[in-house]
Amino acid sequence: MVLALIGLLLATLYFPRQSARVSRSNFPAPVRVTRPPVGTVSSTSTVVDSVLHPLALHSKPGGPVVGNLSARTGFGSPRVVPVVSAVSGWLGVISPALHNGQIGWITVHGATLEQIPYSIRIETRSHRLTVFQNGHIVRTMPTGVGQPAAQTPPGRFAVTDKLNFHPLSLAYGCCALALSAHQPHLLPGWTGGDLVAIHSTPDLSSIGKSVSHGCVRVSTPQGRWLVDHIPLGTIVTVRNR
Numbered sequence: 001m002v003l004a005l006i007g008l009l010l011a012t013l014y015f016p017r018q019s020a021r022v023s024r025s026n027f028p029a030p031v032r033v034t035r036p037p038v039g040t041v042s043s044t045s046t047v048v049d050s051v052l053h054p055l056a057l058h059s060k061p062g063g064p065v066v067g068n069l070s071a072r073t074g075f076g077s078p079r080v081v082p083v084v085s086a087v088s089g090w091l092g093v094i095s096p097a098l099h100n101g102q103i104g105w106i107t108v109h110g111a112t113l114e115q116i117p118y119s120i121r122i123e124t125r126s127h128r129l130t131v132f133q134n135g136h137i138v139r140t141m142p143t144g145v146g147q148p149a150a151q152t153p154p155g156r157f158a159v160t161d162k163l164n165f166h167p168l169s170l171a172y173g174c175c176a177l178a179l180s181a182h183q184p185h186l187l188p189g190w191t192g193g194d195l196v197a198i199h200s201t202p203d204l205s206s207i208g209k210s211v212s213h214g215c216v217r218v219s220t221p222q223g224r225w226l227v228d229h230i231p232l233g234t235i236v237t238v239r240n241r
Contacts, residue, residue, distance in 0.1 A: 045134060046119060048233035049091060050112040051079035057097060057104035061090035067097035067104060075178065077161040080233035081106075083113065084156070094158040094235070096180040096195065101155050118229075120159075120236040122198075122216055124152050127208045129198070129218065131230070139225065143198075144206040144217035150185050152214050152238055153196065157181040159234045162227045163197075173200030173220050175227040179236055183214035198236070199223060 057067035071079050084103060085092030091111060092103045117134045124145045131139040146152040161178035168174055171192075176199035183194045190213055198216040200223025201207070207217060216238075218226070 045115055045117045046233055046235045047083040047113060047115050048080050048231075049083055049093065049106070050114070051081060052110065052112060055106045057093075057095060057106060058090075059105070061087050061105050063105070066102075067095065069093075069095060069097065069104075069106065073161050073178075075161040075163060077232060080160075080231075082158045082233045082235050084235070094156065094180050096160055096182070098180075100153050100157075100182055100184070116231045116234060118231065118234050120198075120230065120234060122152070122236065122238045123241045124154070124210070124238065125241050127210075129216065129222075131226075141218050141222040142208050144201065144208065144212055145210050146183075146212050146214040147210050150183060150187050150190075150213045151210075151240075152212070152216060153181050153184060154238045154240050155181065157196075157236045157238065159230060159232055159236060162230070162232065164227065168202070170202070171199075172197070173202050173223055175200055175223050177226055177230060177236075181214075181236075181238070185214070187213060198226060 051069050051071055053071055055069040056065045059066045073079055081093040081095055083091045083093055089108050090105045091108055092105055095104050098104050119132045121130045127143050129141050129143045158180045159177050160180055163176045176197045178197045181196035183196055196214050200220045201217040
């Protein structure tokens with residue numbers, strides 16, 4: 001599948017959504033996908049679709065509408081969704097408009113497809129985040145994760161937004177990668193909503209522990225690196241290992 005997909009790719013200019021602070025020499029550009037992949041997409045990289053106009057999300061190809069995709073997220077970012085499956089005329093995508101683990105289907109008409117070489121894996125028991133580039137480890141970092149009553153939800157998610165906080169946030173530090181994941185076990189009194197993020201923290205004592213409301217915590221330098229280098233749409237897999 002990977003070889004077949006590579007055969008469909010053409011090199012293009014540097015991914016325009018990347019931060020200007022990213023080193024182009026160290027982090028290669030995405031490439032255009034000339035037509036949708038068929039079947040299940042490899043997890044070593046991410047095929048993404050830039051949503052340029054509102055789209056209906058269907059429960060299955062040609063099935064009932066279960067949600068909608070706008071061209072911008074609630075934080076104002078360009079809407080970029082990972083493509084995790086495809087059949088003739090349809091793309092299966094991950095979206096925060098859906099429940100954890102649910103795939104929505106959009107029509108392939110007008111899709112703007114690119115392939116980015118990154119993916120992220122989070123292992124909650126070992127409190128570790130690993131960044132892959134074309135299937136090879138390029139960075140690992142210790143993390144804080146959800147406490148037993150509000151565990152970081154396992155599954156396959158997507159980066160929806162890259163957020164910077166000015167001034168620094170007491171809760172979220174310098175920055176965050178918002179994810180499509182939802183926290184199904186909100187604690188009493190929590191008012192921060194149910195969306196999960198990877199964010200920096202000024203409380204380094206929480207790194208390596210299970211203490212959050214479900215978000216994944218990293219140090220400020222690691223959080224800055226992630227926001228500067230990880231593109232929108234990158235697939236994030238959370239495992240209880």
